[in-house]
Amino acid sequence: MLPRVADSLSFLYLDMVRVLQDDTGVCAQIQVSPGRTDTVYIPTAALSCLLLGPGVSITTPALTTLARHGTSVVCVGAGGVRTYAGVLPDSLTTHWLEQQVTTWTDQTRRLDVAVRMYRMRFQDAELPDTVTLEQLRGMEGQRMKALYKILAQQHGIGRFRRNYHPDQWHAQDPVNLALSSANTCLYGIIHAALLALGLSPALGFVHTGKQHAFVYDIADLYKAETTLPLAFALHQSDNPEQEARRRFREKLRLLKLLPRIVRDVQSLLTPDRPAATSAPTPTTERTGIELVHLWDPKRGTLPAGVNYAARDE
Incomplete structure (x- = not known):
């Protein structure tokens, strides 16, 4: 890779x-x-x-x-x-981008990725194999409402409601300000990881229609354990945006989130891919996947730099 x-x-x-x-x-x-x-x-x-x-x-x-x-x-x-x-360097492999596009354009495989994304948020909860995407969206909504309620009770806050209005930014309460600020930080970290893998941030599986759709998909996997508890802890802050960015940066060092992002993205795009048992050598890391090849609808990929004139004749 x-x-x-x-x-x-x-x-x-x-x-x-x-x-x-x-x-x-x-x-x-x-x-x-x-x-x-x-x-x-x-x-x-x-x-x-x-x-x-x-x-x-x-x-x-x-x-x-x-x-x-x-x-x-x-x-x-x-x-x-x-x-x-x-x-991005022009030598960056398109291997993971091709995996993303192939999965995204296949409606069955895209649905499978979307369902597995929702399942990852429920962690160890037992869900029936027949559960639908519509049911998962409803279950996710209930889960977030319950989480808001638990966090509000822990910090002695009255009823909390997520509120995001860019045109009325400074009129929002500290929790919403801190949450928006921390989420922006999370999006930046995930965006950097996706770019380093050569993936398209625009091709989301749950979200769609935005250049950061895939960023939002991956970010939703971690908000419940990262940005949400942090935002509620700043409900009395005089400067929740700045404190949220600073505390989130410190928390990332403890969570080691980047390796998790890479593993989760790879497992979502290629669920049957075996986990690596040993680290590849530096040479294999950068040349193990052919960076340039030719595509053929019947024969698959062919090596580049080869004169095919005699074979075609």
Whole structure:
């Protein structure tokens, strides 16, 4: 699989530095005093994704090296919690994108993924095999209402109702403000992971019609254990948006959410795929899947770089 997003060097977040290419490699520099500049070299060959936070400038030679090594570059907000743009190398495999598109265009397989997404939210609950998507939507609505009620009781809040009005943003209560802010952070993290896998954030299985439909699909798997408890805990906060972003960033380190996102996305798109028992070598990681091949409706995929003139004759 390319890239190996779940590895220890999957993502590197930079903030307030200048990224450039020198005679040794790609490095990040920051001027700490008028006469002192600190330099840290970036292991580009071992990175799947480089997150560029606020205050980062990067040179064209550095971007060229990152692209040559197959490293995705994503422009994000502070702490890596909002994704604004992604630059993907042309060598990024389309393997997972093809899996996503093939599953998305097949109505039966798309329904299967949507149902399994709902089942993942119910965790260990026993659901009949005959349950329909409509029934699951209703059960999910009841589950969220019950969760809102439990969290409100735990924090001594009266009746809570989810309320999201961008045109009346500052008129909302602290819980809704914190929840909207934390959800935005969650969307940014998931968006970065999907880009690093080469997936399309627009092709959702439950949500549809938006460029971030698949992001919303995956985010719904984790809200009940991440953003919701955090938002209710900030019901008395004077600045719930800022505190939600800060606390959510700290919580992500404990949850190790990125490896879970990768495993869940892969299992949803390819449920019959066996789990990897050992880590592949660096060479296998980046060349194990043919990056370029030819498509044939009868013969499947054929190797590229081959002259087929004699065979066609």
